[in-house]
Structure formats: C-alpha cells, structure tokens
Amino acid sequence: MSVAVLYAVTGLGLFSLGLYALIVRAHLLRKILALNIMGSGVFLVLTALARRAPDGPPDPVPHAMVITGIVVAVAATALALVLLRRVVETTGQPRLPDPDSE
Amino acid sequence: MTPRGAAPWLRFSVALLLVGMFAALAWVLLGLPPRSAGLQPQVAAQMAVSGVDHPVTAVLLNFRGYDTLLEMAVLLLACLGVWSLSPAVPPTDETPGAMLAALPRQLVPLMVLMAGYLLWRGATGPGGAFQAGAVLGAAGVLLLLTGWRLPVRWQGWRLRLLLIAGVGMFVLVALAVVPASGVLLGYPLPVAGTLILLIEALAGLSIGVTLMALFLGGEPGASR
Structure with missing residues (x-):
C-alpha cells in the first residue's frame, strides 16, 4: 500500500465517520460539523489520488476541484449556520421537529 | 426518542x-x-496555450473555466441566501482592549499584502484568486471580530458591487472573447495571461468580500 493510498483510505474513514454523525446526531450544529468532516474526507481522497502520478507534478485537475470545493464548503457552511439560527429562533430548539413524538 | x-x-x-x-x-x-498520471499529461500538453505557467491555475481559470465561473455564482448565491434569511447580527457596544485594538492594525495590512502576492504568484506557482480571497476574507473576519464595523456608506451599492465584481468580470470576459475564438471562455493566446490575471484579481477581491459578508450573518443595515 503506497502512501497516497493510505491518505486516500484515511479520507474515506473521515467521510464514513462524518456520515455516521450526520445520520445519528439530532443537533443541527453536529450535522453541519459532520458535513464539513465528510467534505474534508473527500478533499483528502482527491488530493491523495492526484499524488499517484509516476513522476513529475501531481495531477492538477483534482487539485483545482479541491480548491473550488473548499470555498463552496465554507459558503455552504455559512448558509447552514444562518439557517440553524433561524430554526432556533422559530422553534426554540436546535433540531428539526420529530414527527414521531407529536 | x-x-x-x-x-x-x-x-x-x-x-x-x-x-x-x-x-x-x-x-x-x-x-x-x-x-x-490521471489527466496530468493532457494538462501538460496544453500548458503552452493556457497563458499561465502553473497547471492548477491553468485548469481553474482556463481549461475548466466553467467550473470556476459557476463556483463564483454559487458563492454569490450563498451570500444572497444568508442575506435573505436574516438581517446582520447587531454589533455589540464592547470596545476591545488595547492589545486587541492594536493587533489588527498590524496584521491586516500584512494580510492585504499577502493576498496581493498570492494573487500574483498564481501565474507561476501555488496561489491565485482563491488563496488570495481566503486571506482577504480572514482579514475581514479578524477586523469584524476585533470591533471594526462596516461603515454605513459601504453597506449599500458599494458592497454589492464588490460582491458581484468577480462573477461579473468573469462573464464579461467569457462573452468578450467569443468574437475572437468562437467559444465562451476561449481566451486568445496573446492576451490569455492578462485576461486570467484580470479575472483573478476581481475574483479574489469578490471572494474575500463575500467571505466577510457571510460572516456578518445577514444583510447589513437591514431591519426585520
């Protein structure tokens, strides 16, 4: 197993951990954090796989995708945080209403 | 539950x-x-017609220009979403301590200089609009955290102009090169480097201002 693949598997692990928290945790801030961890995992996979180039510089296309991805992730997180604040103001709770409990 | x-x-x-x-x-x-090697050989083969010397910048601004153009639009959309959801978080009246007031005065000019360097550096090495925009955005957030407030006269059309400058210039250049090359975003080689630098300069500025505007948490100056 090469170093690049080790990094890629680590990224996959981050993605899986984030997905677990996204599904299981009810608190919306935890869900937003989970989405960010999933995104970081995907970025790590992309940059790690770009490093497999035999010699010379790594593949620039995944790098370009990660750069745009990071900015989009930051913007999406800001939007999610404002939505979270709105949910708290409206319902008084930092979680989505549960249809089973009503 | x-x-x-x-x-x-x-x-x-x-x-x-x-x-x-x-x-x-x-x-x-x-x-x-x-x-x-992935797509590295294809990119390396086309570097001569890209107008820049760094493969990541060439991919971002030239070969996959559509991606970057739409990504700027996504950033603007996120900002519109935040503004439409709530007015800006009202500033507190707390005045920062002497250290906290002095720190951004030392750091922010350096960060602006750094952003300019990263922007210029993008043509030949790692750097470019996104890195410059991130540093500018960080400078804005630092200012907001240490008690600086967006002046009222900058909250109107001036702020909006800065927010759309990046995507606006990108679209203008994309359309302006159509008569010369026949396709959107097909920069003619002699001016490709200049056009890319022009787009990157305004895109970097817009990204930085947008990140700062997102941190305001809503539309500045609006009331509910």
Missing part, C-alpha cells in the same frame, strides 16, 4: 452499514492502479 439522537439499535445498524460501506470503498481504493 432520546434528546441525543437516534435509538441504540438504530445507531448500531447505521454503524454496521457504514463499516460495510467503508470496507467496500476501501477495497476499491486499494484496487486502483498504484501509479496513474
């Missing part, structure tokens, strides 16, 4: 499913060829 989230049996089955997913995807990753 417990306030902490899902029931234990549900958590266990989700964990089991995700371990399965991890194993399957890891198996795929381990099965990939250990050495693969």
Whole structure:
C-alpha cells in the first residue's frame, strides 16, 4: 500500500465517520460539523489520488476541484449556520421537529 | 426518542452499514492502479496555450473555466441566501482592549499584502484568486471580530458591487472573447495571461468580500 493510498483510505474513514454523525446526531450544529468532516474526507481522497502520478507534478485537475470545493464548503457552511439560527429562533430548539413524538 | 439522537439499535445498524460501506470503498481504493498520471499529461500538453505557467491555475481559470465561473455564482448565491434569511447580527457596544485594538492594525495590512502576492504568484506557482480571497476574507473576519464595523456608506451599492465584481468580470470576459475564438471562455493566446490575471484579481477581491459578508450573518443595515 503506497502512501497516497493510505491518505486516500484515511479520507474515506473521515467521510464514513462524518456520515455516521450526520445520520445519528439530532443537533443541527453536529450535522453541519459532520458535513464539513465528510467534505474534508473527500478533499483528502482527491488530493491523495492526484499524488499517484509516476513522476513529475501531481495531477492538477483534482487539485483545482479541491480548491473550488473548499470555498463552496465554507459558503455552504455559512448558509447552514444562518439557517440553524433561524430554526432556533422559530422553534426554540436546535433540531428539526420529530414527527414521531407529536 | 432520546434528546441525543437516534435509538441504540438504530445507531448500531447505521454503524454496521457504514463499516460495510467503508470496507467496500476501501477495497476499491486499494484496487486502483498504484501509479496513474490521471489527466496530468493532457494538462501538460496544453500548458503552452493556457497563458499561465502553473497547471492548477491553468485548469481553474482556463481549461475548466466553467467550473470556476459557476463556483463564483454559487458563492454569490450563498451570500444572497444568508442575506435573505436574516438581517446582520447587531454589533455589540464592547470596545476591545488595547492589545486587541492594536493587533489588527498590524496584521491586516500584512494580510492585504499577502493576498496581493498570492494573487500574483498564481501565474507561476501555488496561489491565485482563491488563496488570495481566503486571506482577504480572514482579514475581514479578524477586523469584524476585533470591533471594526462596516461603515454605513459601504453597506449599500458599494458592497454589492464588490460582491458581484468577480462573477461579473468573469462573464464579461467569457462573452468578450467569443468574437475572437468562437467559444465562451476561449481566451486568445496573446492576451490569455492578462485576461486570467484580470479575472483573478476581481475574483479574489469578490471572494474575500463575500467571505466577510457571510460572516456578518445577514444583510447589513437591514431591519426585520
């Protein structure tokens, strides 16, 4: 197993951990954090796989995708945080209403 | 349902499913060829007509220009979403201590200089509009955190102009090169480097201002 693949598997692990928290945790801030961890995992996979180039510089296309991805992730997180604040103001709770409990 | 989230049996089955997913995807990753150039040879072959010397910048601003153009639009959309949801968080009346007031005065000029350097550097090495925009955005957030307030006369059309400058210039250049090359974003080689620098300068500025505007948490100057 090469170093690049080790990094890629680590990224996959981050993605899986984030997905677990996204599904299981009810608190919306935890869900937003989970989405960010999933995104970081995907970025790590992309940059790690770009490093497999035999010699010379790594593949620039995944790098370009990660750069745009990071900015989009930051913007999406800001939007999610404002939505979270709105949910708290409206319902008084930092979680989505549960249809089973009503 | 417990306030902490899902029931234990549900958590266990989700964990089991995700371990399965991890194993399957890891198996795929381990099965990939250990050495693969990906698209690197194609990019290297076209570098001469890109107008810049750094492959990542060439991919971002030239070969996959559409991606970057739409990504700027996504950034603007996120800002519009934040503004439409709520007015800006009202500033507190707290005045920062002497240290905290002095720190940004030393740091922010350096950060602006750094952003300019990163922007210029993007043509030949790692750097470019996004890195410059991130540093500018960080400078803006630092200012907002240490008691600086967006002046009222900058909250109107001036701020909006800065927000749309990046995507606006990108669209203008994309259309302006159509008569010369026949396609959107097909920069003619003699001016490609200049056009890319022009787009990057305004895109970097817009990204920085947008990140700062997102940090305001809503539309500045609006009332509910």
